[in-house]
Structure formats: C-alpha cells, structure tokens
Amino acid sequence: MGYKGPISQRQRRFGDELQRLRTAAGLSAAEAGALVGMRGPAVSHTEAGRITLNAERLEIWLDAYGCTDPAFRSGLAEMGRSTGKGWWTEFEGRVPDLALDLAEVEDRSIRLANYEMLYIPGVLQLPAYAEAIFEGTSGQWSAEDQVRFRLARQRILDEDRTFHFVIHEAALRMRFPGDAVMRVQLLHLLDVAERPNVTLQVLPFTVAKKPPSPGSFLFCEPDCLDLSTVIVDAPARAEHYGDSESIAAYRQRFDRLVDLALPPVNTAEPRKDAAVRDSWGVMQHLLYMLQV
Structure with a gap:
C-alpha cells in the first residue's frame, strides 16, 4: 500500500536501511522481490519509502540479508509499522x-x-x-x-x-x-x-x-x-x-x-x-x- 502525503524522514530511513542491507547481501531488487512475491519496481518503491512493507516480508528480507542483530531488527520493525502519529x-x-x-x-x-x-x-x-x-x-x-x-x-x-x-x-x-x-x-x-x-x-x-x-x-x-x-x-x-x-x-x-x-x-x-x-x-x- 502506498503512503498518502509527503514521505517522512522515518519512512525514508526505513527504506534506506532496507536498501543498504540488500546491497550488502549482494541481491538485486528483482531477487529480493522474488523472495516475498514482489516485482523489482515495488522493491524500489519500498526502499524509497513510497509504499509500506508488512512484518512478514520484512522478516524474510532480514533473514535473507543476514541481519542477525536483534536490537537492529526490532528497531527497524518498529520504524516500519509506525503510523507516524503523535x-x-x-x-x-x-x-x-x-x-x-x-x-x-x-x-x-x-x-x-x-x-x-x-x-x-x-x-x-x-x-x-x-x-x-x-x-x-x-x-x-x-x-x-x-x-x-x-x-x-x-x-x-x-x-x-x-x-x-x-x-x-x-x-x-x-x-x-x-x-x-x-x-x-x-x-x-x-x-x-x-x-x-x-x-x-x-x-x-x-x-x-x-x-x-x-x-x-x-x-x-x-x-x-x-x-x-x-x-x-x-x-x-x-x-x-x-x-x-x-x-x-x-x-x-x-x-x-x-x-x-x-x-x-x-x-x-x-x-x-x-x-x-x-x-x-x-x-x-x-x-x-x-x-x-
């Protein structure tokens, strides 16, 4: 699902971290998308902060990217599910x-x-x-x-x-x-x-x-x-x-x-x-x- 309104810094940071992890793991956007049933362009939009990512897909990606730090995984998951409201x-x-x-x-x-x-x-x-x-x-x-x-x-x-x-x-x-x-x-x-x-x-x-x-x-x-x-x-x-x-x-x-x-x-x-x-x-x- 796409975000409505301007993209916040939190959304950009969430996407940047996903892209950094994917690149470090040596996977293309198309290869990462195949892991969770997404097309390459959708992966790029996710990494740009334009569309959301559910928790299940995030876990699959973090496993595939070799991210094992529990504090980082928890913090990134929190950023991803946040509504940005306060x-x-x-x-x-x-x-x-x-x-x-x-x-x-x-x-x-x-x-x-x-x-x-x-x-x-x-x-x-x-x-x-x-x-x-x-x-x-x-x-x-x-x-x-x-x-x-x-x-x-x-x-x-x-x-x-x-x-x-x-x-x-x-x-x-x-x-x-x-x-x-x-x-x-x-x-x-x-x-x-x-x-x-x-x-x-x-x-x-x-x-x-x-x-x-x-x-x-x-x-x-x-x-x-x-x-x-x-x-x-x-x-x-x-x-x-x-x-x-x-x-x-x-x-x-x-x-x-x-x-x-x-x-x-x-x-x-x-x-x-x-x-x-x-x-x-x-x-x-x-x-x-x-x-x-």
Whole structure:
C-alpha cells in the first residue's frame, strides 16, 4: 500500500536501511522481490519509502540479508509499522514538514545530544524567547503556530530520556529578545540543568582550540545505536544523516565538544575551587551583566 502525503524522514530511513542491507547481501531488487512475491519496481518503491512493507516480508528480507542483530531488527520493525502519529499530528499543515520530522525522531530517542552556536536549544526556550525568534517572520507558517509547536516539543524533558547540551557562549550573550527576557531565559537554563537527566555545558569564547564543528547539530539515539540520526542545521533546511560514517563522525565531534567545553552546571555540589572557570560561573557572570 502506498503512503498518502509527503514521505517522512522515518519512512525514508526505513527504506534506506532496507536498501543498504540488500546491497550488502549482494541481491538485486528483482531477487529480493522474488523472495516475498514482489516485482523489482515495488522493491524500489519500498526502499524509497513510497509504499509500506508488512512484518512478514520484512522478516524474510532480514533473514535473507543476514541481519542477525536483534536490537537492529526490532528497531527497524518498529520504524516500519509506525503510523507516524503523535502529539505533533495536530500541527500537520501548520508547521513545516521538517519540524514534524524532528518531533518524530526525538520521540523515538532515549538519548539526545545537542550543540548550539547562536540560539538556546529549542527544547529549552521560554515562550518570550521563542516569540522573539519568530517575530516578524513571513510565509505560510504563522509565528504563533511555530512557537506553540516549539513549546510542545519540550514535553520530552519530562519523559524517560537523557539530554546533553553544549551551548556556545555566543548564544548566551545574544540580546535580540531584550535583556529582561534573556535574564529569565538564563535562569531557566540553570533550573533545567538541575534535573538529573540533563547535562549542560558552555563552550566559551576563550576555548583554546578550534571547535570540531562549524554548525549546530542534534544527535538522536534510540535503543539501537545503529539507527541513530544526526540532524544538522543548514541554510535552507535541516539535513538528516543516518549512515554509519556520519553517525560515527558526529558522535566523535560531540565528544570532542564535551572535552573542550567548561565543566557542566552542577549546583548539587559546592564549588571546590573558585578559580576554576565552569559553566555555572559563566552563566552567573552573564546574569550579572544583564542586571547592570
């Protein structure tokens, strides 16, 4: 059965994984189709995410492709049978499709690692900050709907997931929302950083080495690490990467950013050495500047 409407990133990823496995197994589309009673063109449409694949055919293909990893098989099967529906469904036609794709990828993840250069991460933005970002924007998407969607995403902070944020100091110094809004926003970051499932670090201007990534990105890990997704900010739209090379490269980049960034915000333990600069100290300094 064919999909109705635009093809989501989940559907594309499901098809990409099937094609990758088939190619690695040395089978043509026609040979794979013969295993499950499908013609070659139908196999190609399935691998392009245009038509669905039932669980029985998926199992036959995974066996024939030599895929024995139970976590991968389970994760791929879940992607294949998903309806793509969730809290974000109410925003269909009201926000860009790339925003819906982002919400669905986040929903499948249990660990999220985010590096941001110029803005506070979306799931940490307060309403006034988000409104300042979308204020004055034009096009088919209303600023009100985009703000509501961004705030709705933040429910994942209350769910059973872990988060690691590395935020460039530049993002913390931006004053486009106004000093009062930025002060409240920084206080909110400190509050969120106290959650046991959240780690927050600042990458300072004074970092001694060049950061390993020139742009912001979000690393989303589900139960099966091989089905992780990296979402990279681009000028026109966000790009999704799921190939093993990109996953390994961006995991290494984030680990490097963690090493370069200041020690995380940690209010649970007293600071042992006031001379050591850390993320908490930078944010306190910026708060002081905003009240002068």
